[in-house]
Amino acid sequence: MSGFASRVRIAFRIALRELRGGLKGFYIFLACIALGTGAIAAVNSVSTAITDAISSEGRTLLAGDMRFELNNREANAEEQRFLQGLGTVSLTTALRSMARLPDGADQSLVELKAVDDAYPLYGSFTAEPDQPLSELLAQRNGAYGAVVAQLLLDRMNMAVGDEILVGNARFRINGVIVNEPDSISDGFGFAPRFLTSRTALLASGLTETGSLVEQAYKVRFSDPAPDPAIIRQRAQTELPNAGWSIRSSDRAAPALTENIERFSQFLTLVGLTALVVGGVGVANAVRAFLDSKRTVIATLKCVGAPASVVVMVYLIQITLVASVGILIGLVLGAIAPPITASYLAGILPISTEATLYPRALLLAAVFGILVTLAFAILPLGHARQVPATALFREQGFETRGLPSWPYLLATALALASLAALAIFSSEERRIATVFLIAMAAGFVLLRVVAYLIAVAARCSPRIHSAALRLAVGNIHRPGALTPAVTLSLGLGLSLLVALALIDGNLRRELTGNLPDRAPNFFFVDIQGSELDSFRSLVERQAPEGKLVEVPMLRGRILALNGTDVAKINVPPEGRWVLRGDRGLTYARNVPENSSVTEGAWWQDGYAGEPLVSFSEQEGRELGLKIGDTVTVNVLGRSITARIANFRKVQWESLSMNFVMVFSPNTFAGAPHAWLATLIDGEATSAEEATILRSVTQAFPTITTVRVKDALEVVDRLVGQLATAIRAAAALALIASVLVLSGALAAGNRARTHDAVILKTLGATRAMLIRAFTYEYMLLGAATALFALIAGGGIAWYVLSQIMKLPSNFLPDVAVMTILIALVVTIGIGLAGTWRILGQKAAPVLREL
Template sequence: MRAGAVLRQVPLALRLALREMRGGLKGFYIFLACIALGTAAIAGVNSVSSAITQAIASQGQTLLAGDVRFEFRNRFATPEELNYFEGLGAVSRTTGLRSMVRLPDGSDQTLVEAKGVDGAYPLYGTLETEPQKPAAALFAKDGDAYGAVVAPLLLDRLGLAVGDEILLGTAKIRIAATLTREPDAVSEGFGFAPRLMLPEEALRASGLVQTGSLVENAYRIRLAKPDLSPAAIRAEANKAFPTAGWSIRTADSAAPALTANITRFSQFLTLVGLTALIVGGVGVANAVRAYLDSKRSVIATFKCLGAPASLVALVYLAQIALIASIGILIGLAVGALMPSVAMQFLGGVLPVSAKAELYPSALLLAAVFGLLTALAFAIMPLGHAREVPATALFREQGFEAGRLPGWPYILSAALFLAALAGLAVYTAYDRYIALVFLGAIAFAFVVLRVVAMLITALARRSPRVNSPALRLAVGNIHRPGALTSSVVLSLGLGLALLVTLTLIDGNLRRELTGNLPERAPNFFFVDIQGSELDGFREVLKANMPEGKIIEVPMLRGRVMELDGVDVAKVKVPPEGQWVLRGDRGITYAKRVPENSTLSEGTWWPEDYSGEPLVSFSTEEGRELGLKIGDTVTVNVLGRNITARIANFRNVEWESLSINFVMVFSPNTFASAPHAWLATVIDPGATAAQEAATLKAITNAYPTVTSVRVKDALDVVNELVGQLATAIRAAAAVALVASILVLAGALAAGNRARVHDAVVLKTLGATRATLIRAFSYEYLMLGLATAVFALFAGGAAAWFVVSRIMKLPSSFLPDVAVMTVATALILTVGIGLAGTWRILGQKAAPVLREL
């Protein structure tokens, strides 16, 4: 009966709510801004992510340059496998590898991503060049020079133009055009060097494709029966050739690594946006409390006229829902426009559609997040307003701040918060990270409440000071109805997030541009043939006599089974999936490799000749659920080899030295053909010395690929810089949310501040004294909040950098200075901006209501 009575009040409540809102949205602007900002962040991030992933899915054939692709490492397809491919449809083969190109006179050289193509490439899509010519003309042989297409960056690096010649290995290459768009570039993955596309005959003539060379052969197929499902093709192929060791990719998953990375990064930004929304939720609570406080007379009048408390609650719940809907719509409109803006920057590198599209699922998710946040944080102030006594019509007084509302309101707020958390976890790519994130937010709320209580307690117990302004400031911090809790909570979350993101960015940059290059090798040399090893070592020593040379044999292998179980059936956490994705570099060794230490088990004897054994890196082994005695099956050169785990090693990946997840006993690959991998480390080498070394090695051994580590780090640093831009934008959103919330918190306490200012001025206080008092108060609150943000943000950044990214983490002093300065500027600046208007209030109207 009671529920039915409440339902019958809904039409009246809605009518009264709309009538009261005729005066506009005054008092709800901060509410609107908080909801709109968080909703826009979530809607925009997920819309951009949807735009990219849907484009990849819809253009799968073009991005893959085929319906299905079979990829081999370090070998070509056997005649039986090739016959199987031809039975499926038209076949096109490409061969890819990294190598050095040099000028004919040997004066300069650079690393390239070489790709040999056949006459059928591409099966789907179009190869776009400048000037645009048919493939036959681009790759035609003129005399002893083969035609090729190159990325414009290659011309810039070597100072070349179309028509010039270069050398690749032992082959002469003529640049026929520059590459405008490579149809399957996205599915090929990230490259550290500019593209060099040439005919397969030129790649064979270069001498680079040798036994043990690190080459990737991809066979793309245009299916004769396009109705075949990807799952059926994959199952049939693996059944027909169980030991092929190939990687199969279909058009419905043309770029899985890119899609996964976009999903992960969008989840990160979504969580940041959710943080902004939750921070904004505090602003919602403050704004609702301030608005309802201004409506005390109206609420009291309703009650004097006989309106039940449930009707009063429904009237203002309707208003809150309507205002929240307006804020959500504004946020959705902004978020819907973000893909069009992002397309301007991403269109050149990712297949984002040029036409404006809406992504309903992304917008719906943002709308639900926004609505749940608004309701979760507005319910409690609404419960307080329900308890306003009718006597408030005759005497102004504040709500009972220390009293909780009725249990239905507490339960409702808890349910909305649980729904918000559940939705965040359910929609997350990595639910563990989402749970950790939500736990950290909840913990931060609790800690901020404790911080506010400690500040209040310290202020209450502080010794009496002579300065009237300072005494007033200390009193304002601990008096009933003080802003301490609101300001600390409002600013604390935003500043903590800002510190976290800034420290992550700073540590990444410091590792890449500071410590890492000092510890990293000067060069990596790949594809050194055994017959070249002695001569290669002599050339290297002649040019870098102080350098430390490390050489190891290197093969490529794909993990097929873990302890007898197909890896496709093994459940692996996201952080360990990279080990099973694609081929891994593997080696064999008699002794424990440098930069590694045994953590469990024993190493095999140098003359060991028993069953194949393998040493696994500790962290990756634990993530895969492996233990001593388990077996690992890898496919090397089309042959499955099973080895038993003898030990685990701690590996220093951050050193960038030669390290492998798996190191096998020497007898495992006694007869397998392979090349060698080498590094040279000389911290004292000059740029000129490195350039001379690169030139000498490239001219003496043109088939050896030389990678200058500093050049590779520059590329990575550029990528990190682009990611940092997105991270800083997310941090800015959170900081803006904090500013809005802080302004809302101060606005919520304006009524009490007006009373205080009027009474103090009546008792003789000057405006200068009050300004100093408020400045001291905001300074103390800002410093306390900054200290919390430094500790909380530092701990969060350490967890992300050290535990998730597996990099050294350190606290950056400049971040501390920036955080403290930001906190003080925000609290003092916004506080005084709001207080200045209060100090100008006339005394008579206020004194009449006391």
């Protein structure tokens, strides 16, 4: 043991002395480690900052300790007694409606929210002008008060003090919303906020029976505060048929938290890709560094230093330099949350104060250490096997074969630890596993591609051009750059191509194909007494249009096969079906844009036990089969229906499609509203505006949604997400560029010898530049071709198999990818080669 400790001390002392000369040769190494570590640290720190803020500010974000949500009805007397027994209760009502100018000149969809005098129980509501909310919402001169989002004023060219109509009531806009504490927990809305009093809402006539209304009862506990889990259990036990959705302040915005965690996981995996791609750069940098130290290594071996000491010397140096890179990455990760907060202020609850998140930083540091070890051990193993005599003869580390088994085992353990950490630190382990398998397959495939490129170059016919012939020879010769270039650019470009194709197809679908297939309008909250008059009006305004009407209810799934859904482990892709309330309908016949794939549809006039038709994809994700039962709560009544069939639903049509369609006898006598769509492919924008104005004026309580407006909102969101994803994916391309630079640096000595010998034999600098340019062009084009195929395959799978959308190959993406590959490859290649071409021949020839 003392002998080993002595060798470690000696190795450590030699390593520190050598590092006095600076970090020359390690700059690319540093950049690769810092980039990947910083990406992982930043993503996880920002994610933790947001989720922690949601948790710590849960009461304010929820505007209560607990939230009990009912749809389409208010709590009955028994339910109200239960809620009031918990503490102070505040009721807010949310729905969508149309706001219109008094003269009928313009109208806009709004997210209407009505609050009572107790709102908010936590936090503070602020508006401009800064007045008490009760004064802003007070009724004066026959007009109810309202405060609205600035977007509504901009959209309708209005100002504070103007009047507006919503439903059957007249409102005066008394202010602009500055801070609405519970806006995040209430969920994302497609329309601007319109906040008023519950008294005004009742006067508007928008809360008729069957209207799509969310009633949120927010409770502030009396002291001492009870455990929310106990209250949840009591609510479900004492009032099993309430059908309310319960949320506590520690999970104030579960959908937002889950989406942030998923997006964070994706960006973490992208950062890991950059780090692993950078690992190849680490290997190249270590090999180039050891190559530059060949005389030192030879001297150490000749004076009796054991091979293990030599390996320890450079392992210690590599570890110390990697620590510097990791530290730089951690600093980047630590400053990311406050920087991000400055851009997200007012959107997400994230503090601008500098706060460290140790778990996120530790995770990134461990990733950096494991990548360093995984990619540095093999070059060290090669250096151990080279004898001193070979080093003095200027034979570098281009050793064929593999190092001894301890180095292979250590590398395998580091890679296995890296994979295990990536999987077990992920919320969605299956996705992380698939991602890592795909990355490993990509590495193997790129090595195969590099081999095939070399074989193709070796088998190519003889070319008359000396420069081109030299370029082809450089591609397949021993120690060629082909594997490094293919690997470094292949992964980054494939990821960029896949993301660009997904983004392009989504945008084409949203702005091109989808609007052509989608309805012009959705009409919501049509009362049964209005249906005939509404139908007549639409037929007059759009005689060539197709009006489709379906009954509409809201219900929440309580149990599957008698088991509470809260106790069922559902795959992530199916959880949305069980979260909150779902739209429900009943039908005698199979709905349009869907077809029965299994089971049978009920007969006309069926009067047996309640039956339900379930969407096939969602049903499979929930693990359901024909004959299983589904229990839903509708208007406070629990109904159990048996699955009679599965349907394949064309969700992309944007027509009226439902996850669950019940047999007509299921909801016999239940009050409900109607939902309708209008499809008129020939309608112009002016004609659509006329239809919208006519329906809004004649039926002020009907909510009209113009599909094109909704698609524009979605398109903006997709664009923002795509920008963020492309920025993250650019990390992988930057890492690829660093790897390519490292590969060139690692091969500089061999290139110098080649250039000097060729110049001695009569080659001009211009001819050598042409040769290197041809070489890099051929390698870049071959890599770009692989990226197009691989990225196109990934995009097709995501679009057609996951998103269930059409997938088309976009030529402009192909051209841009090839251009990027060529510019990057040729530019960096020539930049690294220029200095080599200027070497004097004599000093190099004396070393050969």
